[in-house]
Amino acid sequence: MGRKKRFPLEILGIILALLWLSPFYLMIVNSFKTKKEIFSDTLRLPETFNLENYRTAFEQLDFMKTFFNSILITVISVAVIIFFSSMAAYALSRAKGKVSTVLFFVFVAAMLVPFQSVMIPLISIFGQAEMLNRAGLIFMYLGFGSSLSIFLYHGTLNSIPKSLDEAAIIDGANKFQVFWYIIFPMLKPITVTVAILNTIWIWNDYLLPSLVVNQEGMQTIPLKMFFFFGEYTKQWHLALAGLTIAILPVIIFYFFAQRQIIKGVSEGAVK
Structure with missing residues (x-):
């Protein structure tokens, strides 16, 4: 395709990119303004960059404790999903x-089941079992995150010859040793992808934590952000500063990991 033929597509791409970035621009720019500046002109840059909004939002969000809650739940959930999904995919392949x-x-079909359709019975069962806590939330994430993870692992495992397993068994290794010491290290690219996709999903999830761990002091960032935003609905300068703080970690994480996401998804889907 020549340069002239690509030009309209490039213009369209730039327009779509600007449209996609516009909410981020509005959020970041207005997070530095006073309430008066926001209501007078939303699009204009602030006269002075007011960092006091971020200090107040940081304190009101109790950010360090909330950040620790999100890190704890996300890291354990992702580790559990990787461990069990990789073994399940290995057994199936x-x-x-x-x-x-x-x-x-x-x-694979379970990926099509919407959470809303199982939400009420799931919470009812876990409530009766007294598992509406962090452990219960991690167990639920394992259930909801396994389908896609197994699908991605299964695609990669099909490209690994079974002769490797047979050679290791002849050398005296058992099934678990074959998987853990030989097969699993070969799954590093897809493991990184599974970790990234599940991290972004779990970190940003609001609905499930709101049903399971909404006790004070155990709230994740999206859940705490919901209550904070509700409290400061009329104080948009504080609400937008809090929102910027809340999404900043996952945006940084995504920019560092986006190449692995594309590589791993393409490998898992094609092989």
């Missing part, structure tokens, strides 16, 4: 047969 094929398609 090596045990060729009707049962393993059906189980794999059940996991």
Whole structure:
């Protein structure tokens, strides 16, 4: 395609990029303004960059404790998802047969089930089991995150020859040793992708934590941000500063990891 033919597509791409970035521009620019400046002109740059908004939002969000809660839940949940999903995908990819094929398609079909359809019975069951806490939340994340993770791992495992397993077993290794010391290190690219995708999802999730761990002192960043935004609805300068603080960690994480996301997803889907 020549330069002239690409030019309209490039212009369209720039316009779409500006439209996509416009909410971030409004959020960041207005987070430095006073309330009066926001209502007088939303689009204009602030006269002075007011960092007091961020200091107040940081204190009101109790950011360090809330940040620790999000880190704790996210790290443990992602580690559990990787551990169990990789082993499940390994078992399904090596045990060729009707049962393993059906189980794999059940996991794939589970990705299409909306959370809202199982929300009420799930919370009811976990409430009766007295698991509406962090452990219960992590267990739920394992259930909801396994389907996509198994799908990605399964695609990569199909490209790894079974002869590696057989050679290791002949050398005296058991099934778990074959997986953990030989197969799992070869899954590093897709493991990074699974970790990134689940980290972004769990870090930004509001609905599930709001149903499970909404006790004071155990709230995650999205949950705390919801209450903070509700409290400061009319004080947009504080609300937008708090929102910027809340999304900053995951944006930084995504920019450092975006290459691995694209690489891992393409490998897992194509192989």
